[in-house]
Amino acid sequence: MNNTALELIQGAFPGAACEAVIDSVVITVQPAEVEKTLSRLKNEPSLDFGLLLDVTAIDYLDYPTKQEARFCVVYTLRSWAKNLVVQVRIPVADPEVGIPTATHLWESANWGERETFDQYGIHFQGHPDLRRILNHWQFEGHPLRKDYVIDHRQVCYESDSLEKEIKARLALKGVDDATMKDINTEIMFLNIGPAHPATHGAIRILTALDGETVVANVNEIGYLHRGFEKTAEQRTYNQVIPLTDRLNYCSSMMNNVAYAKAVESWLGIEITDRAKFMRVILSEFYRALDHLVCLAALFVDMGGLTNYWYLYNEKESAYDLISRLTGARLTSSFTRIGGMYRDFYEGWETDLENQLQAIEKGVQDSLGLVAKNRIVHDRSQGICVLPGDRALQYGFTGPNLRASGVEFDLRKDSPYYNYDAFDFSVPVGSNGDLYDRIMVRFEEIFQSISIVRQAMKMIPKGPVNVADNQVCLPPKAEVYDNIEGLASHFKLVFEGVQTPAGEWYDSFEAANGELGFHFVSDGSGQPYKCKVRPPCFYTMGGFHEMVEGEMIADAVINLSSINIIGGELDR
Amino acid sequence: MALGLEAKLGESVLTTKLDVVVNWGRQYSLWPMVFGTACCAIEFMSAAASQLDISRWGAEVVRFSPRQADLMLVCGTISYKQAPILKRIYEQMPEPKWVVAMGACASSGGVYDNYCTVQGIDEIIPVDVYISGCPPRPEAVLDALMKIQDQIKGESVLEDRHKDFKGILD
Ligand code: SF4
Numbered sequence: 001m002n003n004t005a006l007e008l009i010q011g012a013f014p015g016a017a018c019e020a021v022i023d024s025v026v027i028t029v030q031p032a033e034v035e036k037t038l039s040r041l042k043n044e045p046s047l048d049f050g051l052l053l054d055v056t057a058i059d060y061l062d063y064p065t066k067q068e069a070r071f072c073v074v075y076t077l078r079s080w081a082k083n084l085v086v087q088v089r090i091p092v093a094d095p096e097v098g099i100p101t102a103t104h105l106w107e108s109a110n111w112g113e114r115e116t117f118d119q120y121g122i123h124f125q126g127h128p129d130l131r132r133i134l135n136h137w138q139f140e141g142h143p144l145r146k147d148y149v150i151d152h153r154q155v156c157y158e159s160d161s162l163e164k165e166i167k168a169r170l171a172l173k174g175v176d177d178a179t180m181k182d183i184n185t186e187i188m189f190l191n192i193g194p195a196h197p198a199t200h201g202a203i204r205i206l207t208a209l210d211g212e213t214v215v216a217n218v219n220e221i222g223y224l225h226r227g228f229e230k231t232a233e234q235r236t237y238n239q240v241i242p243l244t245d246r247l248n249y250c251s252s253m254m255n256n257v258a259y260a261k262a263v264e265s266w267l268g269i270e271i272t273d274r275a276k277f278m279r280v281i282l283s284e285f286y287r288a289l290d291h292l293v294c295l296a297a298l299f300v301d302m303g304g305l306t307n308y309w310y311l312y313n314e315k316e317s318a319y320d321l322i323s324r325l326t327g328a329r330l331t332s333s334f335t336r337i338g339g340m341y342r343d344f345y346e347g348w349e350t351d352l353e354n355q356l357q358a359i360e361k362g363v364q365d366s367l368g369l370v371a372k373n374r375i376v377h378d379r380s381q382g383i384c385v386l387p388g389d390r391a392l393q394y395g396f397t398g399p400n401l402r403a404s405g406v407e408f409d410l411r412k413d414s415p416y417y418n419y420d421a422f423d424f425s426v427p428v429g430s431n432g433d434l435y436d437r438i439m440v441r442f443e444e445i446f447q448s449i450s451i452v453r454q455a456m457k458m459i460p461k462g463p464v465n466v467a468d469n470q471v472c473l474p475p476k477a478e479v480y481d482n483i484e485g486l487a488s489h490f491k492l493v494f495e496g497v498q499t500p501a502g503e504w505y506d507s508f509e510a511a512n513g514e515l516g517f518h519f520v521s522d523g524s525g526q527p528y529k530c531k532v533r534p535p536c537f538y539t540m541g542g543f544h545e546m547v548e549g550e551m552i553a554d555a556v557i558n559l560s561s562i563n564i565i566g567g568e569l570d571r
Numbered sequence: 572m573a574l575g576l577e578a579k580l581g582e583s584v585l586t587t588k589l590d591v592v593v594n595w596g597r598q599y600s601l602w603p604m605v606f607g608t609a610c611c612a613i614e615f616m617s618a619a620a621s622q623l624d625i626s627r628w629g630a631e632v633v634r635f636s637p638r639q640a641d642l643m644l645v646c647g648t649i650s651y652k653q654a655p656i657l658k659r660i661y662e663q664m665p666e667p668k669w670v671v672a673m674g675a676c677a678s679s680g681g682v683y684d685n686y687c688t689v690q691g692i693d694e695i696i697p698v699d700v701y702i703s704g705c706p707p708r709p710e711a712v713l714d715a716l717m718k719i720q721d722q723i724k725g726e727s728v729l730e731d732r733h734k735d736f737k738g739i740l741d
Contacts, residue, residue, distance in 0.1 A: 135687065136652035143686050150685050155739055156651045195606055195656055197635040202608045202653060223653045224608055227685035243682065249610035293613075309621060316622050329617075330610060330706050567609055 005084050012047060013037065021504050022265050023414070024076075024085035031099045034090055041077060041086065042105050049077035049086060050392050052102070054533040055112030056518060057092070057120040058503070061146035064522050065501070069093045071122060075102065075109075076505055076518065076533065080392070080408040087505060098123030108395030111541040119144040119229075129165070134222040134570060136160070143230055144529075150230050162206050162218055169216040170208055173548070185210060190552065194223040198556040200297055201566035203540070205555070212551050217544040221537075224566035232530040236496025237263050237337050240530065245331040247532065248568040251290035251511045253282045253322075253332045255568075258508035260335040261416065262517035265506045267337070267499060269466055275339045276417040277459040282334070284448040284455070285352070288359060289315050290511035290563070291399075291441040291448075298438065298560035299370070302379060307366045314355075314362040321355050337497050338472040339465030349456060356449050363445055370438075380434035384546045384558040387432050394542030397535050398513025400562050403440045404432030410509035421458070422451050434554070437561040471497055496525025505533075512536055512563055536562075536569040593728050597641070597667070598720040599629040604640030604664060606657060609647030611674040611706045618709035628716050637663040642719065643696075644712070648676035649689045658740050661696045667732060669722070671715045672698045675705040695740055697733040 121142035202223035299307035429436025478485030513535030675681030680690035
C-alpha cells in the first residue's frame with residue numbers, strides 16, 4: 001500500500017519531498033505552499049483527503065540532529081474512502097508570523113490549530129478565533145515548548161466569561177439586538193458546567209436561549225487538561241502505559257493496546273499470535289463496556305433511570321472480571337511494548353463467557369425498555385442531526401461518524417491484528433440523529449461480543465511476549481541466573497525500549513473513534529514527543545452545530561450520545 | 572431503667588446533649604455533592620450503584636446543587652483552570668460541610684506533577700479525609716464516609732470549622 005500511496009502523492013506534488021513512513025506518506029512543504037497543497041489534497045478527486053485528523057507541532061530545540069527550523073507544524077489527513085494517510089509537515093521559521101490557517105478547508109482545523117497555538121505558540125494567519133483552548137486564559141507561555149519547565153505552575157484566579165465568544169456566535173447566526181426587539185423578547189444566557197451533572201465531567205457549555213431553544217452555543221474545554229503529553233516526554237515508553245489508562249478511562253485497555261501498537265509499529269516488532277488475539281478479545285470486550293457506560297448515562301439524562309441499573313450493573317460486574325485478570329478495576333495497564341503483562345488466568349474462558357451472557361441479558365433488558373418506546377423515539381429521532389459530510393468536516397470518527405452514515409471503521413478498512421479473519425458487520429446509521437447514535441452503539445455491543453467469542457475459539461497457545469530482550473523483560477530465571485539477562489533487565493527498566501530516531505503516526509479504532517498516536521523519537525528510550533489524536537476532541541468541536549436550533553434538554557442528551565470523556569478530550 | 576432526671580420524667584422522655592442529637596442526625600444523613608472530574612468519578616458511580624449501595628450509610632441523596640449538600644466529594648484531578656470553580660462551589664455549600672479528597676490526584680496531584688495540575692485540593696479548600704489510590708476502590712469511599720461520620724460525632728455545634736483556612740486563591 002505504501003508504494004502506491006507514495007507514487008500517488010509524489011505524482012501529484014512532483015517538487016515536494018515525500019517519503020513513506022509505516023502506513024502513511026509524509027510530505028514537507030514550505031509555508032508559502034501550504035494553502036495550495038492542503039486545498040489540492042482535500043479537493044482533488046484523485047486525492048480526496050476529506051478528513052483532517054489532527055494538527056500539532058514539533059519543537060526541535062533539544063533534538064539531537066539539526067532541523068531546518070525550530071518548529072514544524074504537522075497536519076495529519078486521511079482519505080477515508082481510499083484508506084490513505086498523509087502528513088503534511090511545514091517548517092516554521094518564526095512562530096509569531098506562523099503559517100496560513102486551514103480552517104476554510106476543514107472545520108476540525110479550528111480546534112486543532114487552537115491547540116497548537118496554545119501548546120506551542122504558533123500563529124495561524126487568518127484563523128477566526130485563535131485563543132487558548134486547553135490552558136486557562138491567564139496562562140503565560142506555551143507548555144509543550146522544550147524550554148518550558150514542566151513544573152512551572154500557573155494559578156488561574158478567575159474563569160473566562162466567554163461573553164465575547166457567545167456574542168460573536170450570535171452575530172454569526174444573524175441574531176442581534178434589533179432582531180430581539182422585533183420579536184419582543186430577550187436572549188437568555190445559560191451556562192452549564194464545568195461542574196454540572198449533565199456534562200458528565202468537566203466541560204463548559206454556554207448557550208444563548210430563546211425560550212427553550214438554543215440559538216447559539218459555545219463550549220470551553222481544558223478543565224481536565226492534565227499535561228499528558230508533557231509528562232509522557234519525561235517517561236520511558238513503558239512508563240507511559242499507565243498514563244494512557246487515564247485518557248479514556250471507560251475503556252482503558254483500548255488505550256493501552258493502541259499505544260503499544262503504535263510504538264511496536266515503528267520498532268517493526270511483530271507481536272506473538274496469542275498476544276494479538278488477546279488484544280482483540282480485550283479491546284472488543286472494552287468496546288462493549290464503553291458503550292454500556294455511554295448508554296447508561298444517556299438514558300439517565302433522558303429520564304430512563306432503570307436502564308442505568310441494567311446497563312451499569314453489567315459494567316460493574318465486568319470490573320470484577322477485569323481485576324481478576326489485571327489486578328485493577330479501572331486502570332488496567334495491561335499491555336507492554338512487545339506483548340502483554342501476562343497471559344489469561346486459568347478459568348478466564350468460563351468467567352468471560354458468563355460475563356458476556358450477563359452483558360447480553362442486561363442489554364436485552366434495556367432494549368426491551370427502549371427499542372419500541374414512544375418517548376425514546378420522539379426524543380431521539382430527527383433530533384440533533386449531523387449529516388455525514390458535516391461530520392467529516394469536523395473530524396468525527398468511530399460510532400458518531402458511522403451514525404451519520406459514513407461507513408468507515410479502521411477494523412474493516414485498514415485491518416490489524418487479524419480483524420479480517422473475523423465475521424462481523426459495521427452498523428451504520430442513516431440520519432445522523434440521536435437515535436442513530438444510540439442504536440449504532442447498541443448494535444456494536446452485539447458485534448463486539450460476537451468478535452470476542454470468535455477470537456476465543458481461534459486463539460492459539462504460545463507466549464504472550466516477544467522473545468527479544470531489547471524490548472521485553474527477560475524471564476526471571478534468566479535475570480537471576482545469568483549476567484546478560486540481568487543487564488537487559490536493568491537496561492530496559494532504566495533506559496526504556498531504545499527506539500530509532502524518527503517520526504510516525506499510527507492509529508487504532510477505539511470505542512469513540514480513531515485513536516492515533518504521533519510520536520517523535522530522538523533515538524532514546526523516552527519519547528521526544530507523544531501526541532494523542534483523541535477522537536473526543538474533534539467530536540466536541542462539532543457539538544455546537546448539532547445543538548443550535550434544538551431544545552436545551554436535547555442538547556444535554558446529545559452530549560451523552562457523543563460520549564465525551566474528559567480524560568481524552570483534554571488529556 | 573432510667574436514671575437521674577429521666578427517672579422523674581417517665582418512660583416517654585429522653586434527655587441528651589444538643590451536640591449528640593444534632594451530630595447523630597448529621598452523621599446519618601450526609602448529602603454528598605460529587606465534584607467528579609475524572610476517572611475517580613467512575614469509581615464513585617460504582618460506590619453509588621447497587622452492588623455497594625452507598626445508601627446503607629444514609630448518604631445516597633447525591634445533590635449536584637451545592638446549596639443542598641453538606642459533604643463534598645472531590646473525585647478526580649483538579650487543574651488550575653478548574654480550581655476557581657471548585658472554590659466557588661465549596662463556598663456555596665452551607666455550613667457545616669465536610670470535604671473528602673478521593674484519589675491520588677485530589678489528595679496530592681497524583682501522577683500529574685506538572686504545569687497544569689493542582690498538587691492536592693488542600694491548596695484550595697480545607698480537606699477532612701483523604702482517600703489513597705489511583706483510583707481508590709469504591710469500598711474506600713465507604714470507608715471515608717465512616718471516617719467522616721466518626722469525625723462528626725466528636726464535633727460541637729457551637730464551633731465553626733476551618734475558620735482560619737487560607738488557600739492559594741484566598
Ligand atoms: S487519582 Fe488516578 S484514577 Fe483518580 S482521577 Fe487521578 S488519575 Fe484518575
